[in-house]
Amino acid sequence: MATRANAKSPAQTFALAFGVVYLLVGILGFILAPDEGDKLFGIFQVNLIHNVIHLVVGALFLAGSSSHERAKQVNL
Secondary structure, eight states, rough: OOTTTOOOOOHHHHHHHHHHHHHHHHHHHHHHHTTTOOEEETHHHHHHHHHHHHHHHHHHHHHHSHHHHHHHHHHH
């Protein structure tokens, strides 16, 4: 739990970090592998649905990072 008024709990920090990572991966998937079946960084095969799911999951994590209770729920 947060000790100061604007300090983030570990659950909030986790949700924020993973939200940013998922959003970046989703965006990079559209930029670096724009065609169906392309590979991101030459390793990960991605497609439109895969990129959209990364964006949605990232948005959910970011939304969940707003409070400790929401962060616990979204992290589970």
